[in-house]
Amino acid sequence: MANSQYQKLINSTQILQELRNGPKSRRYLVQNLKVQPSTVTYSLNRLKDLDLVLSSNLVSLDNHKKGRKSTQVFLNKNAGVVFGVDLLVDEFKVIISYLDGTLFTEINEEFNDVIITAEKGSEKRFFQCINYILSIIEAKCCNTKIFGGCISVAGIIDFDGLTVIKSLTHDIVNVNIKTCVDNKKYPVYLENDANCAAIKYRKDSSDSFLYSLVRTYYNHILPDGVPYLGVGMGIILNGKLYRGGQSKAGEFVNFVYQEGKQNRQLDINNEDLMQLNENKASLNLFINNYVDKLLFTNALLNPRTIYLGGDSEIWNDKILKSISERFPGKSEEEIKTTFCFSFLNHTEDDIAYGASHLMLDFLFHMPCINCSEQHWEQNSSPLLKDL
Known part of the structure; x- marks a missing residue:
């Protein structure tokens, strides 16, 4: 041997x-x-x-x-690069990193309707977006080897890293990108956006923490009928992403959800959810519901911390107030310490950076033979394919 x-x-x-x-x-x-x-x-x-x-x-x-x-x-950090993509409906962000994790370059761009012509909510548009992003990345790295990339998507991603099981934001179901990326000389995988954001904050191989990602969108950029707010939860247990039995763990799915009556993630109906910015009562309903879930999750998993990222930073004061009202005898600092919440600001780069880090982890992972659970990170690394 x-x-x-x-x-x-x-x-x-x-x-x-x-x-x-x-x-x-x-x-x-x-x-x-x-x-x-x-x-x-x-x-x-x-x-x-x-x-x-x-x-x-x-x-x-x-x-x-x-x-x-x-x-x-x-x-040799200059041997090549990897990339991480935060893919939204109307725009995208790319972080391209050297092999040591330092920044090669970054890209922020809105999709041009002249180039991305397919209807929102269609598989064709999703493929157009991916192809366009990859062409932009390849142009930036024209003389540099690309070892691989990870594209984050708001939704449930299959363990194979190639299939979107369901994405409310992109309004697609069971879409596989294999035919879209098969012609590339480097591997491309998909991952849940909250999972990617969480990876950025992992301290070591035994770390356990959560990253709660709230994302809001302008209604006019989403496919018809899609809620403008989504909640994801990136879960790191003992240094590894936890995806659950069916890869749904990061989607913050509410166990009391009733089809047609509530948002698919929180026990709040869509009508109230769509009025958060205009209706104080709806916002308070969301904040209280959200805090209930966070406190329950904190008590159940006992993580090092729960990072609150994404667009929730505009409500950090309200979230802290909602927690304080439940524990009137504790100061704000005591609450942060007791319940291990980390209120983040300026997290717009977290997802793309995390996706890039995840691809680096994939490149340097230990080869796996006869693994009982085959996730895409356990596939053969392209780094040593010519060894």
């Missing part, structure tokens, strides 16, 4: 994972990975052949013995 292709992938991936955290010496890699020096040398040579690893002329700090100086090796 030691000389098998799988073992070679494991060895090279372990080295790359170490180098994601900064330059390392060969001695460090041998000691930390508990492998033979010849194994590290072989793997590094192969990674250098792929232009993924470079050597530094700097002498390693762990060089404490006489003899040959121990130089450092580091990840």
Whole structure:
């Protein structure tokens, strides 16, 4: 097994994972990975052949013995890029990152009706949007290798990362993008928008927290009949995205929902939901309903924190007041500490950045054989396909 292709992938991936955290010496890699020096040398040579690893002329700090100086090796961030996309109905945001996660470039653009001609709420329009975005990204990266990308969508995404099971915002059901991206030299996957936003805030491989994403839209840009407000919940448990048994965990679906009477996510009817900006009573109804769900979720999962992001920042004071009214004996600071809420501001980049980070995690993930649950992140990484 030691000389098998799988073992070679494991060895090279372990080295790359170490180098994601900064330059390392060969001695460090041998000691930390508990492998033979010849194994590290072989793997590094192969990674250098792929232009993924470079050597530094700097002498390693762990060089404490006489003899040959121990130089450092580091990840070649310029070997290529990945991208993350926040795809909305009328606009999109793209973050393109180097392999070390630093910014290559970003794109903010509204869709041009001359280019995107298909009707809103159609599969054809969804494909047009994706094709247009990919063409813009490829133009920006004309002389740079693209290793892959993740496109965030407000909705329920299948474990395969290629199928939109249902998206209220885009008004599409069971749409698979495989034929749309099959001709690309790099993989493209879909992910729920709240899940992408959550990834940006993950601290380490054991972190557990939630990211509550509220998004509002102008009615005129949405397909007819689509609620202008949506709520998503990105759930990270023990460092991993939790999608639930049917990939619906991030959609904040209310268990008391009744078809035709309520919004599909909150027990508030659509008529009240559409009047949030004009009707104080409707806004209070939403805030109280939203807070009830947050407090219940906090008590059930006991996360490190619940980040409140997206468009909810305009209601942060009202949300905090609603919580305070339930616990009159506690100050605002005590409430934030007790219930672990983190009120975020300026989160417009969270989703695209998170999608980019998720693609980087995919590139550097450990190869998986015979996994019981096959999510798209467990597919073969394109980073080492030529190893």
